[in-house]
Amino acid sequence: MSGDSWEVFVGALDVECAAMAALAQHSRALTEALISNDLQRVEGARRAVEEARIAHQSALGRRRAMQQRGFGQRTLVQVAGYAPRALRQRLQQCASELAVGAAGLAISNNNNKALIAQGMRRLVRIAQIAQAAQDHELGTYQRRRRHDAGNSFLVSSKA
Numbered sequence: 001m002s003g004d005s006w007e008v009f010v011g012a013l014d015v016e017c018a019a020m021a022a023l024a025q026h027s028r029a030l031t032e033a034l035i036s037n038d039l040q041r042v043e044g045a046r047r048a049v050e051e052a053r054i055a056h057q058s059a060l061g062r063r064r065a066m067q068q069r070g071f072g073q074r075t076l077v078q079v080a081g082y083a084p085r086a087l088r089q090r091l092q093q094c095a096s097e098l099a100v101g102a103a104g105l106a107i108s109n110n111n112n113k114a115l116i117a118q119g120m121r122r123l124v125r126i127a128q129i130a131q132a133a134q135d136h137e138l139g140t141y142q143r144r145r146r147h148d149a150g151n152s153f154l155v156s157s158k159a
Helices: 006-036 039-071 076-082 085-138
Strands: 141-145 152-156
Touching (some): 006 085, 039 076, 076 085
Antiparallel strands (some): 141 152
16 A cells, blocks of 8 residues: 555544444434424534535545555455454454445435425425415406306306
8 A cells, every 4th residue: 555554544444434424323313303394403404414424425535545546446345355464353344334334324315315205295285285275265256157058257256
């Protein structure tokens, strides 16, 4: 790993694991805020998720750049297998944490998307109901059918 040591690589991996855990925690907080329908909590949680996402992407980029410099296209699991015996278990543990964290984060993201979509459907339904109520209550003219000829004409509701 030209210029990079195993300890620096493990440190970068630890930072990435911590960033992933923070992102997952903030994502779960966003889920809870969406469930509670509290707009201020949702907005605060959304900002926290975005900040955690940026921090995770930064840590991921640093670790991947270091890994590519030292090992080319090898995967993290392959790198962990190549590590010195004293560090191998820690690297394998980090690789496992990242895999589990990524799966959990994907589940949280899918849940959040579903909650947001449900909220959007609810808003559309409320707007439709409000529009229908407004049309019915405020309609000055309504179409009436004449019984004799079947033609329709407009009649004021005030008439």
